Amino acid sequence: MARFWNQGLHQHNYFSYNVDISVEEKExxxxxxxxxxxxxxxxxxxFLQNCPFHAxxxxxxxxxxxxxxxxxxxxxxYLNVILETHMDVDQSSGVFLTEKTxxxxxxxxxxxxxxxxxxxxxxxxxxxxxxDHVIDHSYDQIENTTERWDRACLExxxxxxxxxxxxxxxxxxxxxxxxxxxxxxxxxxxxxxLNKIQQSCKTS
Numbered sequence: 001m002a003r004f005w006n007q008g009l010h011q012h013n014y015f016s017y018n019v020d021i022s023v024e025e026k027e028x029x030x031x032x033x034x035x036x037x038x039x040x041x042x043x044x045x046x047f048l049q050n051c052p053f054h055a056x057x058x059x060x061x062x063x064x065x066x067x068x069x070x071x072x073x074x075x076x077x078y079l080n081v082i083l084e085t086h087m088d089v090d091q092s093s094g095v096f097l098t099e100k101t102x103x104x105x106x107x108x109x110x111x112x113x114x115x116x117x118x119x120x121x122x123x124x125x126x127x128x129x130x131x132d133h134v135i136d137h138s139y140d141q142i143e144n145t146t147e148r149w150d151r152a153c154l155e156x157x158x159x160x161x162x163x164x165x166x167x168x169x170x171x172x173x174x175x176x177x178x179x180x181x182x183x184x185x186x187x188x189x190x191x192x193x194l195n196k197i198q199q200s201c202k203t204s
Contacts, residue, residue: 001017001083002043004153014077016053018054080111093117110134110171118141
């Protein structure tokens with residue numbers, strides 16, 4: 001967020017960051033090697049001093065109600081930059097997708113995911129389309145967290161210089177496909193999960 005803010009990408013966008021943290025408290029937990037990027041550490045401190053940034057009037061409690069959405073964030077925006085909960089999922093090499101990813105899918109938005117490696121591929125495996133004709137998701141394959149983060153940020157920065165209206169139009173069919181898939185019944189997936197749980201119980 002600090003990187004985008006430093007480039008002015010928060011202007012004319014819905015941009016929020018309202019968590020009060022200090023860089024010092026999170027340095028050991030930060031999976032991004034910030035000192036590989038010039039003065040990013042100093043920029044981050046300056047960014048935090050300018051926080052919070054609010055894209056709406058909701059409080060933190062309301063933001064954490066997962067079913068809650070602010071309509072204009074989806075009806076008045078061409079691209080969703082998803083900052084997922086985990087970048088490295090506690091070094092497990094796993095994928096962790098939350099409502100942050102599925103809200104733009106439900107509301108017909110193209111997206112870039114700043115998250116764990118394989119997040120985009122997991123969506124493809126689930127049948128979702130990822131707009132590969134206009135968005136370069138090659139960052140998703142990079143295992144090194146810092147390199148993946150940098151590549152994803154570069155793609156967001158590139159997209160910010162394009163005609164997002166035209167990109168949105170080119171994505172229309174895939175957006176509608178994704179929305180329909182999201183809204184469809186999940187009974188088959190739930191049945192598979194239930195069977196796996198039952199098999200696991202029998203063998204343990």
